[in-house]
Amino acid sequence: MNLEASARPERLANLAETAAAIVEALTGRAGHLQDAWYAYRPANGSGWRCDFSGLDEALLAWAETLGGIGAFTGQVGQAFAAAGGRTREGVVTVAQPRMLDLLPCDARIAAEEAEGAAEIDWGDPHRPPAWLEDLATTSMVVGHLSEGVDATQVGFVVGTGADARWSPATPAVLGRFASAEAVASFGSVLGVGAAGLSGVAAGIEQWAGDRGTLAFTGGEVAGRAITRGVGTGAAALGGGLIGGAAASSLCGPGAPACAGVLIVGAGIGTSAGGDWILDRVLGRPGPAEHDPRLVRDEVAGYEPGDRPGDVPDSTWDLIESVETQGEIAGEAEFATRRGGLFEHDIPPEVVRDLELPAPWVEREAQFPPGWLRARDLDGEMVAP
Amino acid sequence: MAERPWFYETVVSDHETADTALHQLTYCAISLAEALALLEADVPVVVDGWDGLARQAFDQQMPGILSAGHQLVSVLLAAGAAVTAAYESSVHEADLRARLRADHRLEAAGAGR
Helix, strand or coil: CCCEEEECHHHHHHHHHHHHHHHHHHHHHHHHHHHHHHHHHHHCCHHHCCCCCCHHHHHHHHHHHHHHHHHHHHHHHHHHHHCCCEEECCEEEEEHHHHHHCCCHHHHHHHHHCCCCCCCCCCCCCCCCHHHHHHHHHCHHHHHCCCCCCCCCCCCCECCHHHCECCCCCCHHHHHHCCHHHHHHCHHHHHCCCCCCHHHHHHHHHHHHHHCCCCCCHHHHHHHHHHHHHHHHHHHHHHHHHHHHHHHHHHCCCCHHHHHHHHHHHHHHHHHHHHHHHHHHHCCCCCCCCCHHHHHHHHHCCCCCCCHHHCCHHHHHHHHHHHHHHHHHHHHHHHHHHHHHHCCCCCHHHHHHCCCCHHHHHHHHCCCCCCCCCECCCCCECCC | CCCCCHHHCCCCCCHHHHHHHHHHHHHHHHHHHHHHHHHHHHHHHHCCCCECHHHHHHHHHHHHHHHHHHHHHHHHHHHHHHHHHHHHHHHHHHHHHHHHHHHHHHHHHHHHC
């Protein structure tokens, strides 16, 4: 056993908090699903319903499992924080036995039993998983530009962690939680048309970055974007005024190089200073830090009683896609089951197997091969 | 009294509850997918600098949890489609039975004359 262990305790605590919020949201969701089953079951005959009675429990079980690993992670974070040790660049290093001693019994047992397990490469912490980044190009940016999101492709992500990749059939709504870094990588897209308008560009960038996190409410996101935009614009304007005044008083006529240096230098200086002040005024969430209320609300999604207008377009698209798939499958199932009835020539054995009424059988089945049914399925008479 | 033919049995299905089920299953899938997306974006950040037995325990458990979550998303969406399929099939079946009943009654009326 390695004698030392290290971690960033606040990040472990953040994950525990996020997991707890997710569990709360999914527990509510599972309750709604159970209600739907209780209403659906008696209203649909046994031959005409899909048994999804176990899925609410499956969702609950998954949530409870996540809650378990979340609680474990939080306990480990607390143990690291309580164990003392030395801190370097946010990483706390402690004596492993000391940290283990501070864990609750079951968490300690879980940790000790994992000795020798392979450590997983979860990917670059500064970049989101590739599949999220890919989705960002279709969902986040397009969504921010209010051009709608095409979430009609349904599927799921294959693999997890660094191995995760998305298939073209992945729901585009997954892209909504790509990190702020992912948004920043698309800054050039968001900045098109806004070049030169530093305040607007900064405001948009702030808005997009904040929207990519779950740390601020909609009102807070807007307020922060306005603060950033106005602040940056004022700094740029102030820089120009200061540079111009300095150039006219210090350089005098006939010294364009001096004036240029002063104006540009003042602009750079005030912009950098403005950014520095705004960064401190606005602050930013820590790594993997989210507002648990927002996590819960976002994961819970549409609740009974919410206005239909609150449902994102991407959700409607997904529902419509699933419904269309179901309709196609339902028609195919019916055609397979009752296909014999749609044939022009109905073999007697097909009719017999379907247990059709005797008079009908006599009328239809006595036709020689090549004869048509007397009446087609629309009720129209067909000439024999 | 002769036993009534099979197509006199009513097809019991209900659009409203089937539609609600489809919606709830899809909402669940989206909720779970969003949770997975959030976790998968956070986990690489959380484990950065984390080393030791607790990290090994985390790595032992978390991939399976995430993988199961992705599977559950697909199952929920498939169930939503299956609910719609069952309802769609029932509508066709109800139409067919109504047509067969009408034919049967005509036959019976003709035989009675």
